[in-house]
Amino acid sequence: MKKSEFLKKLDKAIENGWGIKVYIEMPDLAKPEIICNPPENVEKKRSYYNVTYNNDMELESFTQIKIVDVNFLYLK
Template sequence: MKTMDELKATCDIALANKRGIVVLIKLPGLEAPEEIYNPPSNVRAKRDYYTKTYKTNLRMVHNDAIRIVGCYTK
């Protein structure tokens, strides 16, 4: 996953199918990405949050070392 458009598309698929999402976030100092699960009821709010908090290249606005590296429905 490389763009905000891809993340939004995954969220839209989850919303359409009443599924949750798992977001993979790469943090400095950690070998593996953090996996964050959000249930279906949170997907719309999290989509808005990620859109405001991350740039189009999926790097965090306030800390360029933090980035979203994946997202899938669950």
Template sequence: MEELTIKNLEACFKNAKVLKQNFVAVRIEMEGFPKAEIIVNPIENADSKLAYYQKTYNENLNHKYAKGIKIVGFTFGEDMKEIQEDLAY
């Protein structure tokens, strides 16, 4: 997995499009929740979703407006199995 920075998240989304992958995904930890959630988006939503992450998360992928929320992983894949292999635990 890449270093957890907004620049590497941007690169992940770009590479997913260049490589014609079907999905992009992030794993997010939130205070008060025992397990992280995995958010999977179809590649067609990648540009809008990335714009949201750029606006909402700082350089170290901490949520700018809600303390205790952080992106702790990201990946892309052709299918859900690839996403699960990269982000599930």
């Protein structure tokens, strides 16, 4: 996943008041970690991800950690 695609999905979540589920690959884990954020947190998390992850969605400080997907989380 590229950062531009990831940020577009987060923009759509913000626009529609949706939460997000972020899938993160980490060394030594068989399956991606899933982090859920409620709608109220998405805008701040967008800023964080934009600054701390590179264009290939690898964590700048440790590139073996990588965001591989994001889905919408429909919370009321």
